[in-house]
Amino acid sequence: MPALSGHLKKRLDDNRRTIETIFRSDINTDLICTPFRIGEDRRALAVCLNGMADERKIGSAILRPCHFVHETPKGDLAAFLTERVLTTAETERRSDLQSVTDAISEGRTAILIDGEASAILCDTRGYVSRAVETPQNEMTILGAKEAFTENIRTNVTLLRRILKRPDFVCAFRDAGGTNRTKLVLAYLDGVLQPALLETVRQRLDRIRTDDALSIGRIEQLIERDSYLPMPQMLKTERPDRAARAILDGRLVLLVEGSPLAGVLPITLSSLLESGEDADMRQPVGTVVRIVRVLGAGMSIGLPAYFLALALHHPGQLSGEILETVIASRAMVFLPLSVEMIFLLAVFQLVREAGLRVPGAIGQAIGIIGGLLLGQAAVSANIVSTVVLIIVALTGLGNFAIPDYSAQVATAYYRILLCLAATAGGLLGLAAVGLVSLAALCAMKSFGVPFLTPFAPVTFRRGGLLVRARLQNRSASSDWSNPTGRDA
Amino acid sequence: MNLRVGAFGRQEGASAVAICMFGGSCFAFDSAALFSDGNASYLTYAIALIASLLLFELLCAALNKRGGLDLSSLVGGSVVKRFLTVPLMLSLLLAALLPMQQCLLTVTQYVFVDAKQASVCLYLLPCLTLLCLLGAEPLVRTARILLPVLGISILIALVSNASQMHAYRLFPIPVGKPEKLLHESASALHRTVSPLLALLCIGDGTQRADAQKSAGRIGAAVGAIAVLSMLLGLSCCFSYGLLRDMPSPFYRLLVEARTDSPALRLDRAALFLWTACSLLGSAIEVFAAGVLLCRTFGVRDVRPVVCALSALCVSAVLLLYRDSEPAARTLSLLYRYGWIGAVVPLPLLCIGGRRKRVCAAS
Numbered sequence: 001m002p003a004l005s006g007h008l009k010k011r012l013d014d015n016r017r018t019i020e021t022i023f024r025s026d027i028n029t030d031l032i033c034t035p036f037r038i039g040e041d042r043r044a045l046a047v048c049l050n051g052m053a054d055e056r057k058i059g060s061a062i063l064r065p066c067h068f069v070h071e072t073p074k075g076d077l078a079a080f081l082t083e084r085v086l087t088t089a090e091t092e093r094r095s096d097l098q099s100v101t102d103a104i105s106e107g108r109t110a111i112l113i114d115g116e117a118s119a120i121l122c123d124t125r126g127y128v129s130r131a132v133e134t135p136q137n138e139m140t141i142l143g144a145k146e147a148f149t150e151n152i153r154t155n156v157t158l159l160r161r162i163l164k165r166p167d168f169v170c171a172f173r174d175a176g177g178t179n180r181t182k183l184v185l186a187y188l189d190g191v192l193q194p195a196l197l198e199t200v201r202q203r204l205d206r207i208r209t210d211d212a213l214s215i216g217r218i219e220q221l222i223e224r225d226s227y228l229p230m231p232q233m234l235k236t237e238r239p240d241r242a243a244r245a246i247l248d249g250r251l252v253l254l255v256e257g258s259p260l261a262g263v264l265p266i267t268l269s270s271l272l273e274s275g276e277d278a279d280m281r282q283p284v285g286t287v288v289r290i291v292r293v294l295g296a297g298m299s300i301g302l303p304a305y306f307l308a309l310a311l312h313h314p315g316q317l318s319g320e321i322l323e324t325v326i327a328s329r330a331m332v333f334l335p336l337s338v339e340m341i342f343l344l345a346v347f348q349l350v351r352e353a354g355l356r357v358p359g360a361i362g363q364a365i366g367i368i369g370g371l372l373l374g375q376a377a378v379s380a381n382i383v384s385t386v387v388l389i390i391v392a393l394t395g396l397g398n399f400a401i402p403d404y405s406a407q408v409a410t411a412y413y414r415i416l417l418c419l420a421a422t423a424g425g426l427l428g429l430a431a432v433g434l435v436s437l438a439a440l441c442a443m444k445s446f447g448v449p450f451l452t453p454f455a456p457v458t459f460r461r462g463g464l465l466v467r468a469r470l471q472n473r474s475a476s477s478d479w480s481n482p483t484g485r486d487a
Numbered sequence: 488m489n490l491r492v493g494a495f496g497r498q499e500g501a502s503a504v505a506i507c508m509f510g511g512s513c514f515a516f517d518s519a520a521l522f523s524d525g526n527a528s529y530l531t532y533a534i535a536l537i538a539s540l541l542l543f544e545l546l547c548a549a550l551n552k553r554g555g556l557d558l559s560s561l562v563g564g565s566v567v568k569r570f571l572t573v574p575l576m577l578s579l580l581l582a583a584l585l586p587m588q589q590c591l592l593t594v595t596q597y598v599f600v601d602a603k604q605a606s607v608c609l610y611l612l613p614c615l616t617l618l619c620l621l622g623a624e625p626l627v628r629t630a631r632i633l634l635p636v637l638g639i640s641i642l643i644a645l646v647s648n649a650s651q652m653h654a655y656r657l658f659p660i661p662v663g664k665p666e667k668l669l670h671e672s673a674s675a676l677h678r679t680v681s682p683l684l685a686l687l688c689i690g691d692g693t694q695r696a697d698a699q700k701s702a703g704r705i706g707a708a709v710g711a712i713a714v715l716s717m718l719l720g721l722s723c724c725f726s727y728g729l730l731r732d733m734p735s736p737f738y739r740l741l742v743e744a745r746t747d748s749p750a751l752r753l754d755r756a757a758l759f760l761w762t763a764c765s766l767l768g769s770a771i772e773v774f775a776a777g778v779l780l781c782r783t784f785g786v787r788d789v790r791p792v793v794c795a796l797s798a799l800c801v802s803a804v805l806l807l808y809r810d811s812e813p814a815a816r817t818l819s820l821l822y823r824y825g826w827i828g829a830v831v832p833l834p835l836l837c838i839g840g841r842r843k844r845v846c847a848a849s
Contacts, residue, residue, distance in 0.1 A: 313598070316752045424610050427594060430759040431614040434767060437632065438618055442625035455628035457498050 004098040012043055012114035019047055019110075022101055031104075036063055038081070039072035043114040052107035054126020061087040062109060062122055078116050086111075090123035102180060129154065130259075135237050137404060142279040144240040152182055152256040158239040159186055159254075163246060167191075175204045176212035182256035183218075186242070191249045193480075196265065199446055200251060215258045225443050229412040231405035232445040234263040234270055241275040249480040265448035265480075268440070269464050272296060274402040277467055285467035293465055295400030298393060300410050303340055304417035304429055306390050310336055312425025328384040337422035339383050341415065343391040346373070348411060351395075452479050489788045490778055492692045493624025497702045500686055500693050502630040503771050504706025505713065507582075507682030509637065510768030512714040513737050513761065514586040514593075516678070517822040518730055520671070525661040526727040527668055529718045534668075535675035536711050540704070542833055543683045547700045549837035556691040556699060558684070559782035561836040571832040572783045575684065578828035579776035581821060582681030583769035584800045587611060588807050588818070590762050593735040598755065604808045611766065612801040618770035619777065619793035623689040626771050634709070637764050640757045641713055644741055645720045651743065652723035659727075670823070677826035682768070683707060684829060685775035737761070773797055 004022065008015050016033060023031045032053075034046040046062055065085045073080045082091050094100055095118040100110050107125035132154065135147040148155045156170050167189045174180035183204070187197065203222035212218050219233040220226055233253070236242055242252045242261040253262040263270075272292055277285050309316050310325055317325070332339060350369030354362040370392075377383045394414065401407045413436060420432035443450040452458055458479040512532065521528050546558070553560050558575070562568045594607055618626060661667050683703050693699040721736050724743060730736055741754040777793040786792055807818050 313755050316755050318752075425599075426755055426759040427598070427607065427610050427762070430763040431610045431766070434629070434763045435614055435617045438621050438625045438629045438767075441628035441632070442621045449628065451628065451632065455499065455631040456496050457631065 004096075004101060006097050007095050008097065008100065008112070008117050008119060010115055010117045012045060012112055015112050015119075016045055016047075018097065019101070019104075019112075022097070023104070034058075034063070036066060038066050038069050038077065038113065040070070042072050042077060045112045046109050047104055047112065048109040048124065049104055049107065052105075052127050053109055053124040057088070057124040057126055058109055061124070062111065077113055078118060078120055081111070081113075082120060086120070086122060088122040088124060092121050093118045094121055095119070106182070132158065138236060138238050138241070138275055138402070140238075140274070140276040140279075143276040144238065146239055147237045148239060148242075148254075148259045148261055150257050150259050152184055152254050155239070155254045155261065156184055156186070159243055159246070159252070162239060162243040163188075168246070173201075173204070175207045175218065177208050177210045179210040179213075181212045181218075184254040186246060186252040186254060186261075188246055188249065191247075192251055193249070196251060196446060196448075200253075200264070213255075213257060215253065215255045215260045215262045218253065218255060219262060223445075228439060228443050229409035230440065230443060230450065231271070231403070231409065232264070232266065232443070232450075234266045234403060235260045235405065236263060236275070237261075238275050244275075244278070245270075265445040267445065267448065267450055267452045267479075269453070271403045271406040272401065272464065278470065280467075282467055282469045286465065289467055290465050292400045292402070295397035296410065297397070299395075299397030299401070300413050301417065301433075302397070303344060303390055303394055303414060304421040307337055307340055307418055308421035308425045308429050311422060325384075325386050328386045331381040332384045333381060334383070336387070337418070339387050340391070341418055343377075343383055343387055344394070344411075344414065344418070346377075347391055347395050448479065488781070489790065490781055491622030491624075491789055492689050492778060493622055494694055495624050495627045495692045497693065497698045497705070499627040499631045500699065500702030501706035501709060502634045503627040504682045504686050504703060505634055505710035506630040506637070506764050507685055507768035507771055508679060508707065508710025509713050509761075510586045510765030511582055511678040511681060512675075512710075513717055514589040514735075514765050517674070517819060518733055518736060520674075520819070520822065522727040522731040524664060524667060525659040526657060526722050526730070527660045527671065529657075529715055529722060530660065531668060531671040532675050532679070532715060532718060533711075534672040535679045536707065538672070538676055539679040539683055540707055542680055542830065543687075543703050543707070544700075545837055546683075546687055546833060547696070547703070550687070550690070551696055556693070556696060557689065557778075557782065558687040558836075559779060562783055568836055569783050571835055572779055574828035574832050576776045576779055578677065578825065579681055579685060579688070579772045579779070580796060580800055580803075581825045581828070582677065582685075583772035583776070584803050584807075585821065585825075586765040587615075587769050587800065588804045589735065590765055591804055591808055593738050593758070594762070596734060597738055598758070604805055608801050608805050611804070612797065614766060615770055615773065615801065616794055616797040618767065619774045619797055620790055622789075623692050623771075623774055623778070626767065626774060627689075627692070629767055630771070633760075633764055633767065636760065638713065640760055641717060644757065645716060648720060648724050648740060648743060652720065654723060656724070656726050657719070657722050673826050674823055677829050679707070679711075680826070680829050681772060682710065684833075685772045688775035688779045769800070773800055 009018075020031065020033070025031045025033075030050045032048050032050050036044055036046065038044050044066070046058060048058060065087055066081070069085055078093055082093065094103070100119050100121070103121040104110050107127055109122045109124045111120040111122065113120075129151040130149045132146050132149055134145045146158060148158065159170070160168070165188070169185075169187055169189045171185040172182065173185065174182050185197070185200065200222065207218070207221050209221065212221055215233070215235055219231070219235075223232040225232075234245070237260050239261075242263060245263040246252055251264050253264065255262075272289070274292070277289065280288065314322055329336065334342065346369075350366060350373070353369065354366040356362075357365060374383075374388050374392075378385055378388060398407050398410060401410065416436070417429060417432055420428035422428075424431065441449070441451055441455055449456055454464070516528075546561075549561055550556065550558075555561065559572070562572060591604055591607055591611070595602055595604055599607065686699065686703050686706065690699045693702055717737060717740070721730065721740055724740060725733070725736065733739055738758055741757050773796050774789075774793055777789050777796050780786065780792055781789050807814050
């Protein structure tokens with residue numbers, strides 16, 4: 001549907017007919033038009049969508065107070081109602097049809113008065129939404145236990161409860177074609193780089209599709225280099241993590257209907273950071289981070305490196321290891337590379353199956369897939385124990401990466417490197433690894449190079465491996481806050 | 488114009504120079520000629536480095552006078568000077584292809600003994616082309632990431648060989664043949680000046696003249712430390728008689744070091760890390776040649792140019808590999824006289840720049 005143009009008219013019947021036509025009230029029975037009178041002589045109409053607006057709020061804050069008005073003033077009736085009669089917390093007057101229909105669509109009530117060419121929009125939103133629950137995917141031991149919900153206002157409240165400062169801005173806006181999706185740009189004014197904010201605004205303005213319904217879709221619509229598997233926006237369900245990012249001078253994007261917040265820009269380091277890193281003591285946090293980075297490296301490179309050595313450079317393996325590999329593969333009929341890629345595919349399959357089914361069954365699928373299927377495959381001489389151990393280590397390393405999108409992205413690199421190692425051994429691995437590294441160097445997340453602060457080298461609060469010590473200082477500069485303004 | 492130079496800092500520029508210098512110097516040299524009458528490789532390299540730095544300073548001064556940041560700004564509108572850049576481009580391409588040729592030699596002689604050269608080149612060509620297509624900014628950033636890893640691998644190789652090193656193997660220095668020393672220094676000049684030339688071709692990426700200058704100086708210093716330590720380590724490990732007949736001495740250094748763990752040997756991993764660094768250095772030089780060509784001859788898009796140059800380089804590598812007398816002679820000539828294309832046009836370009844400035848001022 002194209003954007004609506006035109007304005008309300010003075011005749012109530014004309015306005016009612018227009019709105020009923022726009023909302024197809026003949027087939028769309030959700031539209032409720034409640035006629036009532038203000039005083040003795042002025043006809044009015046309350047228009048809302050059933051289920052989106054709270055009927056009790058309409059009754060108590062709009063209809064009941066209006067019934068008690070016996071005499072209407074001679075001047076501006078809409079102003080009189082807004083100031084003296086209506087008891088809703090938020091009211092505004094709009095005369096353009098687009099704003100009025102948008103307001104009705106999101107659960108507000110439009111009051112149309114005969115003789116007035118504008119509508120009073122009252123906030124009566126009261127749709128059912130999920131309560132604040134514990135995070136499902138970013139569970140922590142030491143961190144907070146609250147997660148974002150699908151309600152954008154609740155999400156803003158969760159952030160505001162953490163960031164109690166006047167310069168914390170939550171700019172509401174919408175994006176998309178006809179189906180304008182409500183968004184919030186949350187940031188610290190003066191700390192966030194203005195150029196970044198302008199870039200994001202411009203890219204949001206350019207969204208023309210109605211498909212901008214979730215944070216993942218919006219990420220794809222506003223990012224550059226979308227052919228690369230690595231994410232360019234960190235998606236978190238934890239308000240404390242989003243708040244931390246805002247304090248670091250980044251922008252947080254909230255989308256109506258999405259229980260995740262998008263943090264941008266991001267770098268490789270931020271994808272390998274967990275929400276509770278800062279809650280641990282510094283030496284412990286550093287050890288945990290080293291383990292995580294090793295796990296991530298292992299999950300990308302271990303299968304390919306093993307394939308390259310076993311297939312093309314067996315002399316690089318010690319005699320004992322070579323004997324073990326040969327012995328374990330004695331009865332296996334699949335070629336080593338096919339066996340490895342098959343097991344990696346099975347690992348992805350088990351993981352996907354475990355994710356899509358509810359909690360307890362999902363865990364059971366993981367155990368069945370991991371233990372029984374693996375054992376059965378070894379017994380049936382489909383795979384060898386050595387390859388099974390390597391894929392298991394790869395899987396464990398993959399789960400050590402805190403971000404889900406990054407976990408999935410590493411699977412692409414893993415398979416690509418395995419194919420390269422199969423074809424060209426260490427030469428193939430070096431060639432593909434070099435191109436992949438250069439492509440990551442070329443990638444930017446909203447103007448910030450993905451491998452910052454390593455290339456380009458910039459100021460940083462903490463390294464990839466060593467977690468920075470928390471310091472009792474009011475401000476710190478970083479690539480995300482180059483001015484070093486109090487954050 | 489789509490030249491894909493981008494923007495990068497001092498550290499990235501310096502890393503690019505150091506990686507190019509390592510790739511060019513550790514892989515590409517003629518062992519038979521270099522160690523024929525003794526061992527002066529470390530001396531000739533140091534002399535070549537000083538000469539390269541002098542040339543670099545001269546070029547930077549000329550650029551500063553012209554108010555330009557990249558080498559093409561010395562050309563101006565002059566047709567003669569435009570054609571003077573052709574040997575520079577060829578020299579950059581030569582600097583890119585010689586390490587690749589040596590890599591191919593090492594890989595086919597020591598790693599994939601039964602493999603055909605063309606099949607190994609099938610890995611080099613797409614890699615080189617894709618790297619060049621990404622542009623200068625990602626290339627220099629990749630160099631910045633790989634440089635510390637490369638440094639660690641060199642350190643491990645040297646430390647592991649420490650027990651086999653003897654100072655007496657550094658001798659004899661062929662002092663009685665000064666013309667030989669000069670000639671080898673001139674040969675090494677091509678390997679030391681090309682990385683600095685490449686930096687100057689994409690110099691506008693550094694955005695400031697002082698950043699460009701210090702990137703060149705620091706990069707040359709870091710590259711020289713890496714190469715000189717490797718040359719000294721190599722010279723201490725093997726006598727010049729052995730080195731003379733060694734096709735890829737640096738790989739031998741790795742094998743001798745046997746950087747093992749109980750589970751696996753790491754010499755081939757280190758070799759392919761060096762190969763990757765060398766390939767990256769070649770990509771930077773090919774890209775620099777492409778940018779110089781585009782700027783000088785007004786080509787608006789660098790991508791088709793670098794694709795063509797990459798293909799040209801890999802084809803030349805394949806041609807030079809052939810086990811025939813003309814190929815060997817050509818290769819030897821390129822090693823010995825390749826520096827002429829890189830060095831001779833540079834002062835002429837600088838002189839032209841100065842004169843034009845004076846005329847414009849008057």
